Amino acid sequence: MELRHLRCFTVLAEELHFTRAAERLHIEQSPLSRSIKELEEDLGVLLFDRDRRGTKLTQAGSVFLQDVRRVFTTLEQARENVRAIAAGYHGSLRIAVSDGAAGPKLSAFLARCREDSPEVEVRISETPLSEQCHGLRNGSFHLGFAYADEVGVDIVAEPIWQESLVLAIPSRHPLLAFKSVPLEELARYPLLMCDTNECESFNRALQRILRKIDVEPNVAGTVISKDMMFTLVAAGYGIGFTTATKLAVCGHLDVISRPLDTDAAFITTYLLRSESHSTPAYLDEFVARLHALTETEDDTSAPGTSAL
Numbered sequence: 001m002e003l004r005h006l007r008c009f010t011v012l013a014e015e016l017h018f019t020r021a022a023e024r025l026h027i028e029q030s031p032l033s034r035s036i037k038e039l040e041e042d043l044g045v046l047l048f049d050r051d052r053r054g055t056k057l058t059q060a061g062s063v064f065l066q067d068v069r070r071v072f073t074t075l076e077q078a079r080e081n082v083r084a085i086a087a088g089y090h091g092s093l094r095i096a097v098s099d100g101a102a103g104p105k106l107s108a109f110l111a112r113c114r115e116d117s118p119e120v121e122v123r124i125s126e127t128p129l130s131e132q133c134h135g136l137r138n139g140s141f142h143l144g145f146a147y148a149d150e151v152g153v154d155i156v157a158e159p160i161w162q163e164s165l166v167l168a169i170p171s172r173h174p175l176l177a178f179k180s181v182p183l184e185e186l187a188r189y190p191l192l193m194c195d196t197n198e199c200e201s202f203n204r205a206l207q208r209i210l211r212k213i214d215v216e217p218n219v220a221g222t223v224i225s226k227d228m229m230f231t232l233v234a235a236g237y238g239i240g241f242t243t244a245t246k247l248a249v250c251g252h253l254d255v256i257s258r259p260l261d262t263d264a265a266f267i268t269t270y271l272l273r274s275e276s277h278s279t280p281a282y283l284d285e286f287v288a289r290l291h292a293l294t295e296t297e298d299d300t301s302a303p304g305t306s307a308l
Contacts (some may be wrong), residue, residue, distance in 0.1 A: 001042050006068050008035040009047065013065045016055045073140050080123070092121040093286060096132040098146040099194075099202040100226055101269050103245050105161050106145060109290050116289060120282055129200040136274045142283055144272035148201030157270040161294055165209070165265045168233045168240035168247055171254045175239070180261035183213050190220030190238040198224045205267045206241055209260070230255050243267060 012021040012032065022029040040047055047061035057065065080092050093113075097106070113122055127135065133151050135141040149157035169175050175185060196203055210217055220238040223229045229240040230247075234254040242250075247257050259265060271290065273279075 001039065005035050005039040005042075006071065008032055009039055010065065010068055010072070012036060012048070012055070013057055013061065016057070018055065070138050073138050076140075092123055093143070093280065093283065094123045094125070094135075094141045096125050096127050096135055096141040096144040096272075098127055098129040098132045098144065098148075099199045100246070101145040101147055101201075102126075103163070103243070103269075105269075105294075109293055112289055112293055113286060117282065117285070120286075128197055132272065136272055139274070142273075142279055143286070146201045146270055146272060147205050147267055149268075149270050150204070151272060154275045156273050156275050158273070159268050160271045160290065162266045162268050163243040163245060165206070165241060165260065165267045166244050166247060167258045167260060168230060168242050168250070169256045169258055170233055170236045170239075171256055173236075173239075173256070175258060176256055178258060178261070180259045182261045183209070184215075186210070186239070187213050187215035187217060190218050192229050192232055192238040192240045193219050193222050194226075194229070195222045195224045202267070209262065209264050212262070212264075226250070 008021070008025060011024050012018065015021040015024065018029050018032060022032045025032060036048065043060075043064070045060045046058050047064060049056045049058055080094075110122060110124070113120070125135075125141070129146050129148055129151070132141065132144045132146060133155055136144055136155055145160075146157075149159070151157050167175070167181055173189075175181050175189065178185070193206075194202055221232070223232065223240075226242060226246055227250075229242070230250045230252045232238060233240045234252040244257065247255065271287070273287075
């Protein structure tokens with residue numbers, strides 16, 4: 001078994017079509033078929049069912065695909081680590097961020113990491129929550145930040161900080177008459193929601209609040225980015241939901257902030273870590289640094305104190 005066999009298998013498993021897989025691999029179809037046959041003979045099992053209706057993975061092929069992907073993940077990590085060492089680093093830390101959980105606090109944490117541990121290369125990836133969880137389980141990511149704590153087995157979700165959840169309202173809108181908008185008022189106006197796939201954990205947190213409304217919310221449309229949401233709000237298409245910090249830097253003069261009239265109007269950012277996958281030795285130092293930074297911010301924001 002060689003790496004070329006595994007690459008051919010992975011691409012074919014993704015395409016489930018020999019011609020398209022061969023094109024992706026930049027080879028003819030016959031060498032691809034030969035590589036798959038050699039791999040199946042080496043393993044002693046059929047990885048694909050092939051008939052007139054097409055090509056499908058067998059049960060053994062599906063299980064093998066998961067293991068092969070872990071092999072390539074490990075190889076990619078090894079490649080990144082070697083490049084990091086060659087560039088003068090002592091290692092790399094891979095962090096995933098989902099649903100726009102990035103913000104000033106994450107920026108402060110990353111800046112502190114660069115200052116205190118310049119020898120460690122930090123790589124940031126924006127991914128949907130499902131991909132983040134998959135990456136934490138297979139070792140592609142060491143840490144994750146998201147708005148969800150229900151992330152399944154083998155992942156620990158730790159609340160790390162909270163932010164106020166506010167409404168983004170067009171200027172000259174009736175809701176601006178309220179200093180704090182009652183939840184029941186939301187049922188009277190069109191709402192702009194984030195796409196479920198792109199903002200899975202943010203939507204989960206938001207639904208916990210909207211479930212308190214007896215009437216089904218009037219969803220006027222969905223967006224995949226906060227920038228588009230602010231643009232549509234400014235144009236008067238509907239009302240959006242965001243955090244106070246993001247709205248403060250949105251740059252739209254025609255978008256006005258109003259808090260929600262409920263004690264539950266906040267969103268929690270969780271630090272996600274794998275419970276079972278091996279992690280680099282310096283990871284604990286980064287997590288301790290995050291906790292220290294969070295505790296410092298909590299102290300400076302307490303009554304009777306002032307920020308430095």
